Amino acid sequence: MGATANSTYLGFDLSTQQLKAVVVDNDLNILHQTSVQFDNDLPEFRTYGGVIQKKSEPHVVVVPTLMWVKAVDMILDKLRVCGVDFSKVAAISGCAQQHGTVYWNRGSRNQLKQLDPTKFLHEQLATSFSIPHSPIWMDSSTTKECRILEEIVGGPEKLAEITGSRAYERFSGPQIAKIARTKSEAYNNTQRISLVSSFLASIFLGDFAPIDFSDGSGMNLLDINKKDWDDVLLEACASNLREKLEKPVSTCTNIGPISSYFVERFGFDDNCRITAFTGDNSGSLIGMRLKQGDIACSLGTSDSLFLCLNKPKTALDGHIFCNPLDDESYMALLCFKNGSLTRERIRDSSAEGSWKIFNELLESTPRGNFGNLALYFDYQEILPFLIGDFRFNKANEEISRYSSKEVEVRALIEGQFVARRAYAEDFGFVIGPNTKIIATGGASTNKSILQVLADVFNSPVYISEIANSAMLGAACLAKYVLLKNQSDFNEVTNCLTQPKLICKPYDDADSIYKSMVARYRKIIEKVKNKK
Numbered sequence: 001m002g003a004t005a006n007s008t009y010l011g012f013d014l015s016t017q018q019l020k021a022v023v024v025d026n027d028l029n030i031l032h033q034t035s036v037q038f039d040n041d042l043p044e045f046r047t048y049g050g051v052i053q054k055k056s057e058p059h060v061v062v063v064p065t066l067m068w069v070k071a072v073d074m075i076l077d078k079l080r081v082c083g084v085d086f087s088k089v090a091a092i093s094g095c096a097q098q099h100g101t102v103y104w105n106r107g108s109r110n111q112l113k114q115l116d117p118t119k120f121l122h123e124q125l126a127t128s129f130s131i132p133h134s135p136i137w138m139d140s141s142t143t144k145e146c147r148i149l150e151e152i153v154g155g156p157e158k159l160a161e162i163t164g165s166r167a168y169e170r171f172s173g174p175q176i177a178k179i180a181r182t183k184s185e186a187y188n189n190t191q192r193i194s195l196v197s198s199f200l201a202s203i204f205l206g207d208f209a210p211i212d213f214s215d216g217s218g219m220n221l222l223d224i225n226k227k228d229w230d231d232v233l234l235e236a237c238a239s240n241l242r243e244k245l246e247k248p249v250s251t252c253t254n255i256g257p258i259s260s261y262f263v264e265r266f267g268f269d270d271n272c273r274i275t276a277f278t279g280d281n282s283g284s285l286i287g288m289r290l291k292q293g294d295i296a297c298s299l300g301t302s303d304s305l306f307l308c309l310n311k312p313k314t315a316l317d318g319h320i321f322c323n324p325l326d327d328e329s330y331m332a333l334l335c336f337k338n339g340s341l342t343r344e345r346i347r348d349s350s351a352e353g354s355w356k357i358f359n360e361l362l363e364s365t366p367r368g369n370f371g372n373l374a375l376y377f378d379y380q381e382i383l384p385f386l387i388g389d390f391r392f393n394k395a396n397e398e399i400s401r402y403s404s405k406e407v408e409v410r411a412l413i414e415g416q417f418v419a420r421r422a423y424a425e426d427f428g429f430v431i432g433p434n435t436k437i438i439a440t441g442g443a444s445t446n447k448s449i450l451q452v453l454a455d456v457f458n459s460p461v462y463i464s465e466i467a468n469s470a471m472l473g474a475a476c477l478a479k480y481v482l483l484k485n486q487s488d489f490n491e492v493t494n495c496l497t498q499p500k501l502i503c504k505p506y507d508d509a510d511s512i513y514k515s516m517v518a519r520y521r522k523i524i525e526k527v528k529n530k531k
């Protein structure tokens with residue numbers, strides 16, 4: 001089939017709360033987009049925010065793997081109802097929440113290869129997973145495994161130098177190590193281990209899909225310089241791990257034709273190509289066409305800040321991933337677990353569950369919030385490693401509550417961005433007169449929140465054409481990988497509109513928030529020492 005002017009491209013984003021899909025035309029205009037919301041559309045799996053977390057084990061956060069499979073069944077039928085002509089799709093790519101792991105049972109490869117087009121995927125893959133509940137990025141139950149990994153290579157700095165990060169609880173290596181230790185029989189019955197991204201690619205490929213360099217950088221297993229697994233780290237996590245992971249590939253890899261299941265069930269062309277799928281933040285970097293020097297701020301279930309780097313650096317707070325578009329360059333990323341779910345909690349408790357009221361309250365308080373500063377961590381936070389609510393008054397005294405709802409609302413948003421700026425500066429993100437912040441993710445549609453982002457970072461804030469840059473990035477990746485032998489990435493994506501300026505910082509913002517960041521550093525040290 002190859003690419004023609006009538007070709008379309010299909011991109012997926014398997015995020016924490018939903019599976020999203022977009023179909024774009026040859027000029028990357030959106031023709032169709034739809035989603036499956038896990039909590040509402042698949043209630044039989046009883047997730048909250050797309051995850052399962054037991055009160056008895058608050059650090060354990062998992063997802064029923066079959067829920068993701070059933071979401072694929074549903075989203076393809078929704079696309080069909082939207083009127084998508086699947087025969088025009090020339091290539092498919094996708095991105096997904098990072099670090100989560102999927103454990104394919106012995107015999108599952110044949111199940112993938114021999115899918116019956118008259119049946120749903122979830123009926124046929126119901127016994128394909130040796131571990132039915134996938135640990136995901138919100139899990140923080142692997143501290144023991146993290147210390148072992150760091151010790152075996154000579155410390156956190158050494159691990160960061162090899163893999164781009166010190167050991168983090170949510171990273172796939174420590175998660176695999178915990179499963180090999182606590183569920184050894186299931187681990188031994190595991191034929192293949194995928195990331196969430198390569199798991200989704202495997203379904204469309206009809207075979208096990210490889211892990212890409214960029215999402216593989218979030219495992220504490222990949223040597224980001226050699227672009228291969230580090231054998232010492234593999235061995236430290238679990239036995240026979242190399243054969244369960246297979247070789248990683250460049251993100252820009254055409255990994256094969258679409259599974260015949262989709263050709264016969266949905267009418268895809270049998271020449272439709274599948275590219276490697278990647279992590280959601282890497283997908284966003286692609287969809288935003290992030291330029292050197294710009295800072296991306298993704299405001300989703302997690303909040304993440306990231307930028308492009310020419311070469312890696314060793315840092316103990318934050319991550320270096322392989323750049324999804326260029327095997328010789330990298331991306332720096334800071335991830336904060338308590339993003340939209342925490343914003344929704346305060347919206348519900350202080351603004352009657354209404355974003356309109358939330359924004360009115362936010363805009364009714366002055367920058368600096370009368371000296372109040374707070375931090376809200378519903379889940380064990382990554383940076384800093386803390387959990388709970390911490391409210392401080394202008395005298396830096398910790399208090400249990402604020403007297404007004406508007407102070408609470410501004411304390412949440414300012415506290416989130418002040419913390420993010422502190423870590424960004426420590427990581428080496430340059431925040432200067434030419435800095436542009438490109439916002440994406442669900443909360444990037446909220447101008448009141450973006451104004452606080454602009455003020456705290458003293459930088460103008462832009463937004464991309466669509467809030468979900470990860471999903472658009474997947475569609476761009478599909479087209480680019482198919483055409484990369486004749487067109488470079490900029491040629492393939494220059495039809496997209498440039499990011500749009502949404503807000504600029506107020507003149508007094510720099511002085512207010514420079515001192516607030518300094519206060520944050522002192523307060524957080526006090527809180528960490530009290531723990």
Ligand SMILES: O=C(CO)[C@@H](O)[C@H](O)CF
Nearest residue numbers: 097098137280302304335
């Ligand atoms: O853990 C993260 C990145 O390191 C998060 O951004 C997840 O990818 C969110 F799904």
